Amino acid sequence: CRKQKMAMLKGLALALLVSFVLCYLTSVPCLASPDDFLQCLREKIPSELVYTQSSSSFAGVLVSSIRSARFLTNTTVRPLCVVTPTDASHVQAAVLCGRTQGVRLRVRSGGHDYEGLSYRSARPEVFGVVDLTNLRAVSVNQSETTAWVDSGATIGELYYTIAKDNSQLAFPAGLCPTIGVGGHFSGGAIGMMMRKYGLAVDNVLDAKFVTANGDLLDRAGMGEDLFWAIRGGGGGSFGIVLSWKVQLVQVPPMVTMFNIVKTLDQGAVDIVTRWQDVGPSLPNDLTIRVIVQGQQALFQALYLGTCSSLVATMGDQFPELAMTSADCQSMTWLQSIAFISFWNRDTPVEALLSRTTSLSTYSKSKSDYVQNAISKGVWKDIFSWFTMNGAGLVILEPHGGFMGSVPTDATPYPHRSGVLYNVQYMVFWQGDGGTAANTWLGNFYDFMGPYVSKNPRQAYVNYRDLGIGQNVVVDDVTTFDGGKVWGEQYFASNFQRLASVKAAVDPTDYFRNEQSIPPLVQGRK
Numbered sequence: 001c002r003k004q005k006m007a008m009l010k011g012l013a014l015a016l017l018v019s020f021v022l023c024y025l026t027s028v029p030c031l032a033s034p035d036d037f038l039q040c041l042r043e044k045i046p047s048e049l050v051y052t053q054s055s056s057s058f059a060g061v062l063v064s065s066i067r068s069a070r071f072l073t074n075t076t077v078r079p080l081c082v083v084t085p086t087d088a089s090h091v092q093a094a095v096l097c098g099r100t101q102g103v104r105l106r107v108r109s110g111g112h113d114y115e116g117l118s119y120r121s122a123r124p125e126v127f128g129v130v131d132l133t134n135l136r137a138v139s140v141n142q143s144e145t146t147a148w149v150d151s152g153a154t155i156g157e158l159y160y161t162i163a164k165d166n167s168q169l170a171f172p173a174g175l176c177p178t179i180g181v182g183g184h185f186s187g188g189a190i191g192m193m194m195r196k197y198g199l200a201v202d203n204v205l206d207a208k209f210v211t212a213n214g215d216l217l218d219r220a221g222m223g224e225d226l227f228w229a230i231r232g233g234g235g236g237s238f239g240i241v242l243s244w245k246v247q248l249v250q251v252p253p254m255v256t257m258f259n260i261v262k263t264l265d266q267g268a269v270d271i272v273t274r275w276q277d278v279g280p281s282l283p284n285d286l287t288i289r290v291i292v293q294g295q296q297a298l299f300q301a302l303y304l305g306t307c308s309s310l311v312a313t314m315g316d317q318f319p320e321l322a323m324t325s326a327d328c329q330s331m332t333w334l335q336s337i338a339f340i341s342f343w344n345r346d347t348p349v350e351a352l353l354s355r356t357t358s359l360s361t362y363s364k365s366k367s368d369y370v371q372n373a374i375s376k377g378v379w380k381d382i383f384s385w386f387t388m389n390g391a392g393l394v395i396l397e398p399h400g401g402f403m404g405s406v407p408t409d410a411t412p413y414p415h416r417s418g419v420l421y422n423v424q425y426m427v428f429w430q431g432d433g434g435t436a437a438n439t440w441l442g443n444f445y446d447f448m449g450p451y452v453s454k455n456p457r458q459a460y461v462n463y464r465d466l467g468i469g470q471n472v473v474v475d476d477v478t479t480f481d482g483g484k485v486w487g488e489q490y491f492a493s494n495f496q497r498l499a500s501v502k503a504a505v506d507p508t509d510y511f512r513n514e515q516s517i518p519p520l521v522q523g524r525k
Helices: 002-026 034-044 057-064 088-101 154-161 181-186 224-230 268-281 307-317 333-344 349-353 376-385 403-405 434-451 482-503
Strands: 050-052 081-083 105-108 125-133 138-141 146-150 202-209 240-247 255-263 286-293 296-303 327-332 361-372 392-398 421-427
Touching: 034 081, 034 088, 034 181, 050 057, 057 081, 081 255, 081 361, 088 105, 088 202, 088 240, 105 202, 105 333, 138 154, 146 154, 154 181, 154 333, 154 349, 181 240, 202 224, 255 268, 255 333, 268 286, 268 296, 268 376, 268 392, 296 307, 296 333, 327 333, 333 349, 333 403, 361 434, 421 434
Parallel strands: 081 125, 105 125
Antiparallel strands: 050 081, 138 146, 146 240, 202 240, 255 296, 255 327, 286 296, 286 392, 361 421, 392 421
16 A cells, blocks of 8 residues: 555656646746646545535535635635545645646645635635645653644644643643644744743644655754744645644643633723733743723633732732632643633533534634833723724733743744734624724724834734735746735744745745745845
């Protein structure tokens, strides 16, 4: 079986080489051949793993990992097919079929891309989707405190598998349990333990990766430049990460949480203003994020320690919140993830294994980074925005701690030293009610401009936002200058290195979407 797979891949690689030579010699772009692409897939991948638009199961498979109703409409540009590989060789074959027939691939792990670019195109395009849902194994090595996790696993599945047999092992990443590991890690992955242990990608040790040439590489095979790029440079640009080796971290048997709500009458403006200085400077074991909605602020904390110690720390460093032992909720780290995710202390940890989400709600997000504390007067104005028609919410995630000790260029995620907190703006609506929500979001984002990072105004790639710019394609290759418009907001000074890596590993720009990294090719802008 292994010899047959190798022979098949060698044959496809030879066909790909011939295709490149013909395109180069004739100086004619190789146009997409959808029928030949589908035929190639049928020949190289088991038919039950390939869902074409004519399949009765196509719609169900496509929708299975769509997380926003915005991208489930009659006008959504949909893929030719969805490939659901169960083996690395299927991914390699899909890439080689796509290359030989001029059909690009997009890659979906959990479907949480905020603009849906892992399964839809914002522009007319012929493309296929590789859905990694079937590649979702998690293998924990207790003695090494490491794990291999496939990109198609959710972070809920990762957390559950890590901690179910050892409550003192954990991993620092995000909070929504249905997020796919592949896309999440590709963007860096902030979370409630980043002040203690950094981003998810700060704890990635190795990876298995399929290149634009269909090669399967590990860290040693890909080299340090590409390994650097895939750990935070955004998904869909360099190739397909199949799995990640991660370093697990230690947590105490029981952690402590609190949720404290403060209204305007209870001093929410003063407390949020003070939090901006306190949140990033607290001990690394303590993270307090803030959710502002309506005329109140929720202060949500995760502390890797006991209630008594937390009360003492809060009394000393953040007395304005007036936290007491009555606010403490003690639980295992895994239970804390379920509690944050489902807002219910009694939710069983097995709920983290569910991949089901609702498509009844539409949503849109934007993001910012704050480097200088916003004044009390401005915070009064900010709260007034939440009384307006269409108002959403904001989530403030503190940085500092370990994050401030990591060099800007250590990974593509540049928002390190000097960052106080990240801002995520979110609006929600149902049916045709999006006009007010999106108007509020755009106007509020403009209002915040003077108070957030500048030159460039920074954004978080995992909160993808096509509103900050889209790629410009010339002669079938994304331009570097066009990509800089949005790329430097996500990656700051790391954007040029990412573009150089792209040029080295995918110079023809095969892996491309509206915000993929452009290749920095000499003589092209």
